[in-house]
Amino acid sequence: xxxxxRAFLSLIRRKGKSLILLIIxxxxxxxxxxxxxxxxxxxxxxxxMKQQLGANASVEMDWEKMQNWTEEQWQNVxxxxxxxxxxxxxxxxxxxxDYNTEAYINSTSLKMYDPNMMDQEYxxxxxRGVNYAPVLDIANGTATLVEGRVFSEEDIAKANYVxxxxxxxxxxxNVFVGDIIMLNNEFQIWKEGDVEPDxxxxxxxxxxxxxxxxxxxxxxxxxxGWIDYTPFNRMYVPNGVVNAENRWMTEQYMxxxxxSGITPDQLEQVYINPVFVLNNPEEVExxxxxxxxxxxxxYKVIVSSDAYDSxxxxxxxxxxxxxxxxxxxxxxxxxxxxxxxxxxLRDRKHELGIYLSLGESKSKVMAQILIEVVAIAVLGxxxxxFTGNSIAEATSQSMMDLRAGIEGGGSDxxxxxxxxxxxxxxxxxxxxxxxxxxxxxxxxxxxxYGVGVGTVxxxxxxxxxxxxxxxxxxxxx
Amino acid sequence: xxxxxxxxxITKFYGDKIKTQVLFGxxxxxxxxxxxxxxxxxxxxxSTLLNILGTLDRPTDxxxxxxxxxxxxxxxxxxxxxxxxxxxxxxxxxxxxxxxTALENILMPVRILGKKIDKEVMARAEELIxxxxxxxxxxxxxxxxxxxxxQRTAIARALMNQAAIxxxxxxxxxxxxxxxxxxxxxMRMINKKYQTTFIIITHDQSVAEKTDRIIEIKDGxxxxxxxxxx
Numbered sequence: 001x002x003x004x005x006r007a008f009l010s011l012i013r014r015k016g017k018s019l020i021l022l023i024i025x026x027x028x029x030x031x032x033x034x035x036x037x038x039x040x041x042x043x044x045x046x047x048x049m050k051q052q053l054g055a056n057a058s059v060e061m062d063w064e065k066m067q068n069w070t071e072e073q074w075q076n077v078x079x080x081x082x083x084x085x086x087x088x089x090x091x092x093x094x095x096x097x098d099y100n101t102e103a104y105i106n107s108t109s110l111k112m113y114d115p116n117m118m119d120q121e122y123x124x125x126x127x128r129g130v131n132y133a134p135v136l137d138i139a140n141g142t143a144t145l146v147e148g149r150v151f152s153e154e155d156i157a158k159a160n161y162v163x164x165x166x167x168x169x170x171x172x173x174n175v176f177v178g179d180i181i182m183l184n185n186e187f188q189i190w191k192e193g194d195v196e197p198d199x200x201x202x203x204x205x206x207x208x209x210x211x212x213x214x215x216x217x218x219x220x221x222x223x224x225g226w227i228d229y230t231p232f233n234r235m236y237v238p239n240g241v242v243n244a245e246n247r248w249m250t251e252q253y254m255x256x257x258x259x260s261g262i263t264p265d266q267l268e269q270v271y272i273n274p275v276f277v278l279n280n281p282e283e284v285e286x287x288x289x290x291x292x293x294x295x296x297x298x299y300k301v302i303v304s305s306d307a308y309d310s311x312x313x314x315x316x317x318x319x320x321x322x323x324x325x326x327x328x329x330x331x332x333x334x335x336x337x338x339x340x341x342x343x344x345l346r347d348r349k350h351e352l353g354i355y356l357s358l359g360e361s362k363s364k365v366m367a368q369i370l371i372e373v374v375a376i377a378v379l380g381x382x383x384x385x386f387t388g389n390s391i392a393e394a395t396s397q398s399m400m401d402l403r404a405g406i407e408g409g410g411s412d413x414x415x416x417x418x419x420x421x422x423x424x425x426x427x428x429x430x431x432x433x434x435x436x437x438x439x440x441x442x443x444x445x446x447x448x449y450g451v452g453v454g455t456v457x458x459x460x461x462x463x464x465x466x467x468x469x470x471x472x473x474x475x476x477x
Numbered sequence: 478x479x480x481x482x483x484x485x486x487i488t489k490f491y492g493d494k495i496k497t498q499v500l501f502g503x504x505x506x507x508x509x510x511x512x513x514x515x516x517x518x519x520x521x522x523x524s525t526l527l528n529i530l531g532t533l534d535r536p537t538d539x540x541x542x543x544x545x546x547x548x549x550x551x552x553x554x555x556x557x558x559x560x561x562x563x564x565x566x567x568x569x570x571x572x573x574x575x576x577x578t579a580l581e582n583i584l585m586p587v588r589i590l591g592k593k594i595d596k597e598v599m600a601r602a603e604e605l606i607x608x609x610x611x612x613x614x615x616x617x618x619x620x621x622x623x624x625x626x627x628q629r630t631a632i633a634r635a636l637m638n639q640a641a642i643x644x645x646x647x648x649x650x651x652x653x654x655x656x657x658x659x660x661x662x663x664m665r666m667i668n669k670k671y672q673t674t675f676i677i678i679t680h681d682q683s684v685a686e687k688t689d690r691i692i693e694i695k696d697g698x699x700x701x702x703x704x705x706x707x
Contacts, residue, residue: 002588013576350572357533358634359561360589361554471533 003364007371017344018376024340025380025456028333032455033381033388033448035326037438038396040447042319045435049308055095055278056140057287059088062300078296085274087294093287095279098136099272101129101242103249105183105204110175113168113232125183126234129242129272131156135164136275138212143231148177148210151238155209159240163206167213168232179208185245187252200252204245206237243270281305315436318396330455337459341373342466352470366464373463377456381449385440388448393438480542481509481641481674482530487539489525489697499525500536500697509641510672512665514685517694524646526694527678531644532560544641561590565635565673569647572631573619579630580606580615586638605633608670609663625656632663636673643667645677649684661687 011018059080066073082099089097104124112123130136133151137143146167155162165175175181183204188197214231250269254262278287281304288301295301309316345352355365489500499522507513517523528534529541532548541548544563548556565586573582583602584594592598606615609629614622622630628648635643645664649657661684668675677688685691693701 002591006588009581010576350570351574354572354574354585355589356557357531357560357566358586358589359557359559361557364589 003368007368021376025377029381029384030388031329033384034392035322037392038322041438042315045315055281056304057276058302065298088291093278093283095277097276098132101272103127103242103245105185107183109182110173113172114229129239131239143212143214146213156238159238161206162209164210164236166232170211189256333455334459338462341463366467381452480506482507483542485540487536490537512668512675512688513690514677514688515692516685521694522697523694532556565640565643567645567648569650575619578616583633609633642674
């Protein structure tokens with residue numbers, strides 16, 4: 001244990017050099033601590049956001065692949081069928097899924113919710129067909145049920161004419177749970193020379209069984225265009241209702257335009273946007289690969305983490321920058337510390353020679369120097385735990401501002417607003433930025449000590465080689 | 478008297494590609510309690526000989542027997558321990574540890590040996606401090622002592638582990654004549670009191686002439702080996 005005592009005495013009595021080493025390690029540790037804190041905060045955001053998004057996937061056409069299609073290819077395009085969705089839904093990764101059929105239906109008695117719009121003649125409401133009774137959007141948090149109930153299995157199986165509407169729409173039209181609302185599915189026939197089309201209307205009576213509140217961000221609610229109010233005007237109905245209304249429209253088309261070439265088969269065509277909720281977020285890539293085997297090659301599977309990736313630009317930028325800074329700091333620390341310690345050891349050459357000539361083993365001399373360096377390093381790292389955290393907070397804010405400046409304000413992604421990317425949690429760049437927080441956690445402490453002490457040990461390799469090469473006869477005589 | 482240190486047919490070459498022979502089959506033995514000097518011109522091989530005697534360097538060929546133990550088969554750690562237990566060094570430049578006091582420097586070989594600093598050890602340290610006349614400055618840092626005091630501290634340190642052999646490399650080379658005389662007297666007194674074997678390498682003819690045996694090295698060979706009648 002005596003080499004340890006020597007190390008301690010050496011640290012105490014060589015105050016100047018100990019202080020210089022402490023300052024160097026403290027400065028470099030601050031850079032490492034800042035980078036680690038920032039990197040960890042970025043990873044935490046990703047974990048939190050992906051948990052919030054859940055393990056969801058949707059299937060969409062890959063427009064990039066279809067850019068140079070011929071007319072023939074377009075005519076033969078194959079849409080995703082419920083049968084395909086069933087096959088994908090049967091994969092072991094899938095917890096539950098929904099077809100998500102869509103229809104736009106007018107109402108003469110209801111007004112769409114849009115504070116920016118004056119009264120208008122047509123009020124087309126997006127109807128979303130539901131196959132999964134608890135309603136996917138409510139199950140995954142895109143909407144919250146505020147009154148009434150969701151669908152029963154019987155509602156879905158029998159295609160009952162029941163509906164869930166948003167709180168804003170209900171309030172605007174003075175509709176309550178239990179009321180019957182009327183929609184008017186309308187087919188227009190345009191003949192040559194017509195100024196006004198002939199209209200065939202089919203009235204649809206829907207019983208309101210529940211009222212939901214969609215999740216939208218404040219910015220979208222206050223400043224958005226018409227598209228931003230879609231979640232408020234969306235109505236959830238059983239899948240069979242949407243299919244029946246779409247089928248009726250196709251039938252009207254066949255009657256009105258008998259030469260259109262529409263076949264009875266096409267009557268059965270159902271347009272769906274299936275969404276699959278997976279058991280485990282970690283199985284997303286396996287699901288993506290297997291799901292693609294059931295789809296035409298111009299389709300793609302979009303997973304919820306893609307939505308995170310599309311809005312996490314500033315955080316990813318910060319995370320990536322912090323990683324680079326950490327690697328540079330580790331490199332700089334190894335280089336600077338190695339040189340400084342060797343420089344100090346050169347000054348102590350005679351001392352080391354004395355130990356060796358007095359019969360001390362080189363391993364103990366190396367251990368003494370290692371203890372001295374590591375003891376100072378632990379002190380420097382401990383001090384930098386707190387300052388590094390503060391530096392990380394200040395630096396993160398500057399980097400976010402910088403990135404936001406580069407991206408021209410960095411508000412929410414227009415692709416997301418227009419539902420071009422499946423984003424079930426409705427997360428925006430603002431959500432991601434808000435979730436970003438520098439924390440003083442045990443993980444941070446342990447990682448900093450691990451990286452810091454590890455770096456210091458690596459920095460000690462060169463000094464240790466220097467000691468190994470020492471020959472007391474050359475030093476002392 | 479028995480031999481405390483023996484060299485048998487010691488040969489030393491330096492260099493890898495171009496080999497230079499600096500010692501040519503030396504045979505030497507030193508009696509326990511003897512007071513010896515080795516003289517020779519620069520480049521004669523006397524420092525190489527001292528390094529080999531002190532186990533700080535290994536010979537290319539030949540045997541070194543210290544206190545009955547052949548060093549040939551010992552590894553680095555065993556050699557370090559043998560050195561710690563049997564040999565004490567006094568260098569021209571006293572080479573004390575500047576951060577430590579005179580007393581701590583003197584106790585250093587005991588610490589390196591891993592022994593506890595108990596009453597007995599402290600008593601020996603105090604005895605040596607008194608012997609070398611450092612009682613008043615024993616708690617001074619090495620940097621707060623004169624050259625003579627530092628060399629006395631180095632001598633006391635060399636004796637702390639009750640080393641049977643003291644190897645001194647120009648121990649008075651850096652001191653004025655009065656201090657040289659004092660250091661010589663001190664070494665002689667220790668030699669007589671503790672029966673410590675001294676091997677002193679020196680340029681100083683006056684110091685060499687005061688020793689009981691003078692060995693002159695020239696071109697790696699023993700040119701002269703003269704023993705005085707006691």
